[in-house]
Amino acid sequence: QLQLQESGPGLVKPSETLSLTCTVSGDSISSSSTYWGWIRQPPGKGLEWIGSVYSIGSTYYTPSLKSRVAIFVDTSKNQFSLKLTSVTAADTAVYYCVRGITVFGVAGIWFDPWGQGTLVTVSS
């Protein structure tokens, strides 16, 4: 059974870079028709898709974060990672890593499963 586990610092200072890694177990990160991504949820608020990467390299980012975000895959470790630069308090959230699945094209992606989530607080 596929499982995802986030790891990384729980506290990041303003203007620094947030870095998280998701370890995939139970499946190959190179599986076809599979997208790996990140979704965040500020405390008490809703879900925001951050970005997704296809195993062979295509990346997709939400427009509001595109200038600050990068997602990349490490097939040798079966992991994928998130980097978000120049963080502010507005980036404080629970960050989830997810698998995106589609049958009829990239636009039809749904997210399953989700990692347990990791809270990242931006504060000095």
Added chain:
Amino acid sequence: QSVLTQPPSVSGAPGQRVTISCTGTRSNIGAGYDVHWYQQVPGTAPKLLIYGNNNRPSGVPDRFSGSQSGTSASLAITGLQAEDEADYYCQSYDSSLSAWVFGGGTKLTVL
């Protein structure tokens, strides 16, 4: 403000039927992009409930069903149970943003 609009809250008594709406525009649901639904019990990660408008993953009870028409979608829950109390989110793709988008979430209270 979310691209997809959901009511902030709905409620129902045990055994009743409730529906949660998800309203979009011609650049997302109205363009024919699939709608997916997630259930989030407080303090836990969201869980896939419905994919491709009306398909249930293995293990999801048939009390949960989805539908889509025009620029809106709905999640219906029949035979409401106490364990259904959670937040529910819809998700689709938006072509004008080139992004996957979520509704703002609906809190279901079982009375």
